[in-house]
Structure formats: C-alpha cells, structure tokens
Amino acid sequence: MLGVLSAAVFVFLIAAGLLGTQEEPLANILPAFVWVAWWVGLGFVCALAGNVWPAINPWAAVPALFPAGLGGTVRPVPSSLGVWPAVFLYLCFAWAELVWPDNTAPASLACAILVYSAVTWAGMTRYGVEPWLKCGETFSIVFGLFGRFAPLTRTSEGRLLLRHYGSGLADGGTVPASMMVLVVTLLATVSFDGFLHTPVWARLYSTASHALYDLGWTHLLGHTGARTLVFTGGLVLAPLCFVALFLATCGLTAALESRRDGTRRSAAEVASSYVLTLVPIAIAYHLAHYLLLLVIEGQLLYGHISDPFGVGWDLFGTAGVTPDPTVVDARFLWLFSLFVIVAGHVIAVWLAHRAAHRGQAGRPPVSPQLPMLILMVGYTVFSLWIIGQPIVEV
Secondary structure (H helix, E strand, O other): OHHHHHHHHHHHHHHHHHHOOOOOHHHOHHHHHHHHHHHHHHHHHHHHOOOOHHHHOHHHHHHHOOOOOOOOOOOOOOHHHOOHHHHHHHHHHHHHHHOOOOOOOHHHHHHHHHHHHHHHHHHHHHHOHHHHHHHOOHHHHHHHHHHHHOOEEEOOOOOEEEOOOOHHHOOOOOOOHHHHHHHHHHHHHHHHHHHOOOHHHHHHHHHHHHHHHHHOHHHHHHHHHHHHHHHHHHHHHHHHHHHHHHHHHHHHHHHHOOOOOOOOOOHHHHHHHHHHHHHHHHHHHHHHHHHHHHHHHOOHHHHHOOOOOOOOOOOOOOOOOOOOHHHOOHHHHHHHHHHHHHHHHHHHHHHHHHHHHOOOOOOOOOHHHHHHHHHHHHHHHHHHHHHOOOOOOO
C-alpha cells in the first residue's frame, strides 16, 4: 500500500513540476517538497527516529508494481563496482542543490528527477532491484547511514528495536573504499553548503570572479556561467580536501599503531575501519545547518497543499500562506546548533574508540587514537565557526 501511495505521490510531483506554474517557482510544490520536505525533513526523520526510506522509496516501489519485474537479463554486480555509482550520483545531486542555477525551476527540476529515475531503473534492470539499491541508489545508501545512527531499527525478525543513538554504526567493521569516499563526501558537501554563506567564501568568490574576468572567461561564459564555474570548482575541491585530510590522519594513525603480532595496517585499512565514525558529525551538521530552512521554508508546504500547481487554487483554504520567521529565534537556533554539533562529536569519538578496540586483544594504546581525535575536534571547531559567521550571499 505504501509503495502504491509513494509511486502516486511521485507522479503527482512530477506533473506539478512540468505542468504547474513556472513564473513563480516558489508557488509550485515541487521545489519546496524536494529541497525542504524530502532532503532536509526526511533526513531529520531518518537520523532522529529511524530509516523510513525503504518503505516509501518510489524508485523501488515502481518495479514492485510489475509482477514480472522490469525485464531484461539480470547480471551480478561486479565486486569492483562498490558504491561508486552512488558516489557519482550523490555528487550530481550535491551540484544540483548547491550550484545549479535552475534548481528551483519546477520543469527543470522535474526533468532532472526523471533523468535520475531513468538511471536508477536502468541499473535495477541490469543488476536487479535490491543489488542496485545497495550500490547505486544514492538515497537508499545515504538515508541508510542516517538510519544506522537512529535509535529505532527493525530486526531481521521484523521487530522494532530501541537502541542508543549511534550504536548502529558501532559494529560497522570495515567498508569498501567507495563507501569511505561517499561518507567523507557527504560530510564535505554539507560543510561546503555552510561555508558558501560565510564572508571568507565571499572573498574567495570575488577573487576567482575577477580572475575569470581578466582571463576573458566571464565574457565567454556570461556572469551566470562564471559563477557556476567557481561554485563547481569549490564543490569539487571540498571532497578532495576532506578525503586527503582524512587519509592523512589515517596514515598517521597506522604509523602509530603497534599490534601484538607485529603487523601494521595500511592507511586505507585504517580509513575503512574508522570512516563510519564520521557519520554522526555529518548528521549533526546536517541538523544544525538545515533546521532554519526546515522551519521557515517548510511553512510554504502548508500553502502548497491548497495550490500545488501554483495556478490559483485554494482547495483547503491555506493558499497564500507566507513563512513566519518569528516561529524560531536566533538564540534557540544557536543553542540547538551548539548542542547537536557537540553531541555528534561526542558520539563520533565514542565510535572511534570502539573502532580502535576492534581487532585488538587487549586495551589499545592511546597514541594511535589521538590523530582521529584531533581531526574530529578540528572539524567540530570548524563547524561551530561556520554557524557563528554572519550570513553572506554571493
């Protein structure tokens, strides 16, 4: 039943994007639903309660509606594929969210969703629904990581289990390199989103824009194209820097490790065992950064219920509702952000300590744990610095 409802909502939202108003994007339900209710709101639910995405995933629901499947010859997923398709698709999603000038244009957004849908269903046709959900359907993997942090989960017998926040990540073991890159990229992109609104980024953007103008690229690309190029460059550099810093930290950890059998792990092996400890930090910043957007812009959905296409309907008497910025004050936002970032850091440190114990016969030495601890403290300070900066738009 949920699958049918999910597929119906999916079709309705695409129809709203393609057929609804284009002159006033915020009057159309699709942009607000995608960027606020779905990405931000569902992220909050999956992290704070439990992963509900498998029950409402429309890309998994559509194949389930066809008893014979999607057709085609199903092939085994190559072991070398890992979750690299999900890494690439997540970067495309992050680009659409943070860089794409038309990300609130309803028809353009609907077309982008249809392209992602075509890629997803093609992957399911080639490799099967469940295998593709585990290696290529980006949001099944991302919301799954959020759900492993959450306090509610479902056992293999179907029973609900209540646990401590973050404990679902404690038994993660080692993960493939592609999953390591995805987790660090998730952390990097949400941080980059916050960094985009700081005075430091405004100065960097100004410097880069002047350089492009002097080189003649602004004349060639136009101001929008030049801006897109600068933002794309920043989006690409952010994950590269975060991955490099994380691997360097893991390399130092590996150098400090001393095992009883005389063996020493490589930096890649250390990264594989520690990377899931970063998930609480990514979730904490997701909560801190997006709460204001969820509370303020989420109010638009109340009006969209009456006029989803933005064509002048008032089905339930809520059309024309405008967001009220006074529903939450700055002091509460700061305290909430401070709390979740510090709490996420504490859970991450606990998980890192658990990871240090894995594979050790006795109590692990302290020195190999220090590099990861310093990295986490440094990132926490960086996160607090971002939310303490005045908001600047460029």
